[in-house]
Amino acid sequence: MVDAVSPTIDLIAPGIDDDVCADPDAFLAGLRRPTIFHVRGRDRARARVVAGTLHGNEPSGLRAIHRVLVDRLEPAVDVWFFLGAVEAARAAPGFAHRMLPGRRDLNRCFRPPFDDLDGAIARDALAQLRAVQPELIVDLHNNTGHNPAYAVGPSTDGAYLGLTALFARTFVHSGMSLGTFSEAFADLAPSVAIECGRAGDPGADATAHAGLVRLLRLEDPEALVVTDPMAILVDPVRVMLRPGVTLAFAARPVPGVALTLVPDVDRHNFQTLAPGTALGWLEGPWPLVAMDEHGRERAHELFLDDGGTLRTRTTFVPMMATTDVAAATQDCLFYAASRQQ
Ligand SMILES: [Zn+2]
Known part of the structure; x- marks a missing residue:
């Protein structure tokens, strides 16, 4: 058989x-x-x-x-x-x-x-x-x-x-x-x-x-x-950590960690986020790379460093956000997409 x-x-x-x-x-x-x-x-x-x-x-x-x-x-x-x-x-x-x-x-x-x-x-x-x-x-x-x-x-x-x-x-x-x-x-x-x-x-x-x-x-x-x-989402941008960047999920910044994301970041999955939404905290050099399907880098279009707080700069819909450090590091943090009107 x-x-x-x-x-x-x-x-x-x-x-x-x-x-x-x-x-x-x-x-x-x-x-x-x-x-x-x-x-x-x-x-x-x-x-x-x-x-x-x-x-x-x-x-x-x-x-x-x-x-x-x-x-x-x-x-x-x-x-x-x-x-x-x-x-x-x-x-x-x-x-x-x-x-x-x-x-x-x-x-x-x-x-x-x-x-x-x-x-x-x-x-x-x-x-x-x-x-x-x-x-x-x-x-x-x-x-x-x-x-x-x-x-x-x-x-x-x-x-x-x-x-x-x-x-x-x-x-x-x-x-x-x-x-x-x-x-x-x-x-x-x-x-x-x-x-x-x-x-x-x-x-x-x-x-x-x-x-x-x-x-x-x-x-x-x-x-x-x-x-x-059916909800249709378009233009997904893959948001990843730069190589070697450390990550934590916590309700306040973790000292010595380059990017701390809020522990319930995955609650935002498939919700439309308004500009200015706080997602976490930054320490040290810019930790993110965000690549769209045409290979364009768009991290600074989507996010901003607001005095050490990571905020959204534009409206987008996060998808597939995980709070698993290994998954987030090996694959990606989440995708940022737009809702088709
Ligand atoms: Zn899979």
């Missing part, structure tokens, strides 16, 4: 008599490495791709995929499920590591050069999954802060919004090129990353599963329509 499709990835095509282990943790423990599951649909001529847990500390995608495998849900068309960061996900104490020490962030590896292990995993996954010519592509994630479920995609065309509406009511339009899984399919078909909510929140797991069931049952992608209003 297990085939190695490449030196880095296993392929499992559960047969009619194959039971999938009902316990999600035992299921994860039974995988050898990154694994693709191929489930036959009613229409064998078409295919969809769903990825889950490309970050090892984001369980919702894996749990949703596991549950539809256990339930033997027969999809409308063939579905190829990709479970990416299997080793990181099961490293003790479980779902705790975005990636293993010494490894790269897998969801930044889906573009050349593919010259290390994570690059090879990404290259081999793309070779297998692009070859099936999927008509829809979804990559399921969690994040660490307070966020509603939302999608990230490169177009606000109806099919993208309709695909999003299976999971969420908020869409972030991003032309950013980070080397993500969903970016690597955007030339083929509607392809979105879904941020299902906070890792470990049962509501996030439920969002992932409910949306996945809707995606699998959907007969015709042409029928993807948006019936309820």
Whole structure:
């Protein structure tokens, strides 16, 4: 039942008599490495791709995929499920590591050069999954802060919004090129990353599963329509720390720390911030770099140093803010976007 499709990835095509282990943790423990599951649909001529847990500390995608495998849900068309960061996900104490020490962030590896292990995993996954010519592509994630479920995609065309509406009511339009899984399919078909909510929140797991069931049952992608209003955010700017800058989250400035952010900065996620909003305190040289999707540096357009207090300079909507120092340092502090009128 297990085939190695490449030196880095296993392929499992559960047969009619194959039971999938009902316990999600035992299921994860039974995988050898990154694994693709191929489930036959009613229409064998078409295919969809769903990825889950490309970050090892984001369980919702894996749990949703596991549950539809256990339930033997027969999809409308063939579905190829990709479970990416299997080793990181099961490293003790479980779902705790975005990636293993010494490894790269897998969801930044889906573009050349593919010259290390994570690059090879990404290259081999793309070779297998692009070859099936999927008509829809979804990559399921969690994040660490307070966020509603939302999608990230490169177009606000109806099919993208309709695909999003299976999971969420908020869409972030991003032309950013980070080397993500969903970016690597955007030339083929509607392809979105879904941020299902906070890792470990049962509501996030439920969002992932409910949306996945809707995606699998959907007969015709042409029928993807948006019936309820959807919030659309545009022009995301990635706000990061300069290399080597120290960070803390606290209600008052932490001496010796270059940037102290207020401890509930993630409460502002998807809220419109007025100019002058205080976000934290600065000590020493300017700590921020803020890059938009065209590669322009915009930190001083968005923020100002008001006598040691970090304030917003313009109106924007922060997204994906985390209060996890490791996540904020490894990835980014948050994104600053604008609401489409
Ligand atoms: Zn993620």
